[in-house]
Amino acid sequence: MQRNFEKIVTVCPYCGSGCQIEFTVDKEANRIIEAKGAPGRTNEGRLCLKGFYGWDYLNDPQILTRRITSPMIRKGGKGSPLEPVSWEEAIQYTAERLQAIIKEYGPDAVMGAGSARGPGNEAGYMTQKFMRAVVGTNNVDHCARICHAASVAGLKQTIGEGAMSLSVPEIEDAEVILNIGYNGATSHPIVARRIVKAKAKGAKIICADPQISETARIADIHLQQKGGTNLLLLNALAYTIVDEGLVDEDFIKNHVNGYEEFAPKLAKYAPEAVASKVGVSAQQIREAARLYASSKHSVILWGMGITQFSQGVDCVAACSNLAMLTGNYGHYATGVGPVRGQNNVQGTCDMGLLPNEYPGYQDVTQADIRKKFETAWGVELSPTVGLKLTQVPEKVLEEADPKKQIHAYYIIGEDPAQSDPHLEELREALQKIDFIIVQDIFMNRTSEYADVILPATAWGEHDAIYTCCDRGFQRVRKVIEPPAGVKTDWEILCLLATAMGYPMHYNNTQEIWDEMRSLAPKFAGATYEKIEALGSVQWPCYEESMDDKGTMYLHKDGQFATADGRGNLVFNEYQPVKEEVDDEYPLSFCTVREVGHYSARTMTGNCRMLRQLEDEPGWIAMNPKDCESLGIEQGDLVRVRSRRGSLITRCLPTERAKEGATYMTYQWWIGACNELTNGVLDPKSKTPEYKYCACRVEKL
Numbered sequence: 172m173q174r175n176f177e178k179i180v181t182v183c184p185y186c187g188s189g190c191q192i193e194f195t196v197d198k199e200a201n202r203i204i205e206a207k208g209a210p211g212r213t214n215e216g217r218l219c220l221k222g223f224y225g226w227d228y229l230n231d232p233q234i235l236t237r238r239i240t241s242p243m244i245r246k247g248g249k250g251s252p253l254e255p256v257s258w259e260e261a262i263q264y265t266a267e268r269l270q271a272i273i274k275e276y277g278p279d280a281v282m283g284a285g286s287a288r289g290p291g292n293e294a295g296y297m298t299q300k301f302m303r304a305v306v307g308t309n310n311v312d313h314c315a316r317i318c319h320a321a322s323v324a325g326l327k328q329t330i331g332e333g334a335m336s337l338s339v340p341e342i343e344d345a346e347v348i349l350n351i352g353y354n355g356a357t358s359h360p361i362v363a364r365r366i367v368k369a370k371a372k373g374a375k376i377i378c379a380d381p382q383i384s385e386t387a388r389i390a391d392i393h394l395q396q397k398g399g400t401n402l403l404l405l406n407a408l409a410y411t412i413v414d415e416g417l418v419d420e421d422f423i424k425n426h427v428n429g430y431e432e433f434a435p436k437l438a439k440y441a442p443e444a445v446a447s448k449v450g451v452s453a454q455q456i457r458e459a460a461r462l463y464a465s466s467k468h469s470v471i472l473w474g475m476g477i478t479q480f481s482q483g484v485d486c487v488a489a490c491s492n493l494a495m496l497t498g499n500y501g502h503y504a505t506g507v508g509p510v511r512g513q514n515n516v517q518g519t520c521d522m523g524l525l526p527n528e529y530p531g532y533q534d535v536t537q538a539d540i541r542k543k544f545e546t547a548w549g550v551e552l553s554p555t556v557g558l559k560l561t562q563v564p565e566k567v568l569e570e571a572d573p574k575k576q577i578h579a580y581y582i583i584g585e586d587p588a589q590s591d592p593h594l595e596e597l598r599e600a601l602q603k604i605d606f607i608i609v610q611d612i613f614m615n616r617t618s619e620y621a622d623v624i625l626p627a628t629a630w631g632e633h634d635a636i637y638t639c640c641d642r643g644f645q646r647v648r649k650v651i652e653p654p655a656g657v658k659t660d661w662e663i664l665c666l667l668a669t670a671m672g673y674p675m676h677y678n679n680t681q682e683i684w685d686e687m688r689s690l691a692p693k694f695a696g697a698t699y700e701k702i703e704a705l706g707s708v709q710w711p712c713y714e715e716s717m718d719d720k721g722t723m724y725l726h727k728d729g730q731f732a733t734a735d736g737r738g739n740l741v742f743n744e745y746q747p748v749k750e751e752v753d754d755e756y757p758l759s760f761c762t763v764r765e766v767g768h769y770s771a772r773t774m775t776g777n778c779r780m781l782r783q784l785e786d787e788p789g790w791i792a793m794n795p796k797d798c799e800s801l802g803i804e805q806g807d808l809v810r811v812r813s814r815r816g817s818l819i820t821r822c823l824p825t826e827r828a829k830e831g832a833t834y835m836t837y838q839w840w841i842g843a844c845n846e847l848t849n850g851v852l853d854p855k856s857k858t859p860e861y862k863y864c865a866c867r868v869e870k871l
């Protein structure tokens with residue numbers, strides 16, 4: 172007999188491209204039958220392999236047995252086994268432990284990490300509300316800290332708004348694309364498709380990347396620079412634009428501050444002076460600058476290849492400088508695109524999962540803003556900027572005053588013991604924290620340090636809104652019923668808040684969203700109904716009326732989001748990476764992504780299909796000449812060492828890697844490359860220098 176299958180459209184959880192997926196669902200059997208691309212604004216019916224195959228963990232009976240379906244507590248304290256308990260007991264225990272820590276050390280002894288993955292914007296809003304209104308601290312952050320926090324800071328300095336200025340569909344109408352530190356083919360395949368389409372329509376591509384990435388292969392100019400030279404290169408491009416008279420003088424005069432002071436500071440960055448350090452010819456740099464400046468439809472795209480450095484913020488500001496110098500802001504198919512990695516990392520920033528801002532990028536130190544939130548939430552709020560995620564180890568291991576240490580860590584949908592740098596140091600910190608709550612769908616590497624485990628619904632099991640990389644809000648729909656015993660993240664937060672004496676009750680995510688909208692003017696007009704009707708609404712969207720359909724590109728006509736409406740050119744001197752190669756550690760080491768997996772593999776590592784595509788725990792990609800000099804061949808087991816640790820993996824010789832450089836994916840439990848990475852931080856954004864440290868490779 173023919174069964175009735177339902178079609179449900181939702182949004183892929185695996186990257187900021189924001190692809191819409193249509194699921195065919197057997198509601199009676201509570202099973203997904205198949206997935207195909209839906210005609211979303213950014214994906215136009217296309218999906219990459221993660222979108223097509225990344226959902227079977229929701230159905231698979233064997234994998235479902237691995238889901239956490241009961242809260243757990245270490246009743247015997249640290250070191251004792253986790254034991255299943257009822258929700259009532261888990262919530263009561265967690266509330267009492269948190270309250271005891273707050274009583275003894277104060278609210279700033281608690282750190283909260285929200286999730287940019289499955290839970291969605293409403294859970295993000297609730298996480299920061301819980302930390303601020305219930306715990307009483309601004310110590311709340313999320314994984315943007317370790318990826319694109321530098322983009323937010325660098326763009327805020329220069330143009331006042333930390334988001335992608337253009338839209339994904341506009342990329343294909345650009346005439347020139349400067350792609351720097353970004354390999355869209357592995358991180359955002361459906362965004363990368365727009366680059367390929369732009370090329371097919373006649374755009375010129377400049378790719379700055381030490382690797383011969385997929386984008387480098389189609390580039391008109393490949394600046395195969397040495398790792399860690401981004402700011403040298405960007406300043407040399409700016410120098411050339413000024414030196415060769417390519418500046419858009421009208422745009423500077425009408426819309427930009429600081430040109431007179433900025434231009435002379437570039438003097439020592441002539442391409443001829445820096446080319447040997449950058450590792451590409453002066454002529455190539457000059458040609459790239461001329462090409463970029465030749466169009467009013469030039470776009471700069473970047474990824475973590477510029478943000479995950481100790482000068483990430485300065486590099487982002489330097490990208491923004493190039494766009495201002497050439498008038499490439501404020502009209503169709505131009506601007507800058509920090510292409511956000513995780514599916515909802517733009518959304519978690521939007522929702523105020525940041526230690527310095529409430530939802531809608533409103534400053535916690537500004538009295539009138541704070542008063543607005545105090546009135547709405549009915550409590551006094553902390554006026555002090557909170558701790559950043561990457562400051563947790565130092566606040567545990569180096570802070571002598573117990574009153575200033577972190578004593579409790581609430582981790583929702585993140586796995587710092589896999590994803591954070593310098594894992595040995597992080598493990599030491601996690602061992603010393605008095606009380607750790609892990610809220611997730613599967614046990615992860617951080618679970619072994621947890622005192623409480625709270626099981627949450629997965630993507631596909633709850634409603635939400637995600638924000639994709641170009642500021643687009645989209646509806647995420649419940650596709651199937653969750654396993655018995657789990658709760659949505661926002662329900663768990665409500666239970667915990669209520670047990671701690673701050674009653675929180677919502678009937679659905681729309682009520683949470685409406686409360687958020689009432690407090691964040693940038694998002695006020697983006698109602699559920701409007702997002703439903705239009706499929707996607709890009710912020711800012713101020714008015715509820717359907718006349719306000721949101722904003723395709725920012726800074727229209729050169730009106731920037733700064734106090735005086737003008738952009739600011741910001742010059743920074745180049746500084747070398749913090750750990751250079753030497754005789755003992757002669758190779759550079761850089762983290763990259765595996766296209767078939769996502770983040771710390773909590774979801775994709777539990778997908779049968781994706782595991783079949785790539786289930787070998789890691790490799791180190793090296794130039795064949797380096798392999799030859801070390802006497803190693805493809806597939807050989809090697810030990811990789813840095814000053815912080817070592818691991819065993821297999822050798823992958825590839826011409827993609829520049830001589831002297833090595834690359835590893837960060838997604839595997841075995842051969843976890845964060846054993847090697849350097850925890851040194853950008854002083855402005857506190858983003859780690861994942862993309863460069865020194866290592867050596869030894870044949871086993």
Ligand code: SF4
Pocket residue numbers: 183184185186187188189190214217218219220221222223359360361362
């Ligand atoms: Fe689209 Fe990204 Fe999902 Fe691939 S992983 S289908 S590019 S949202």
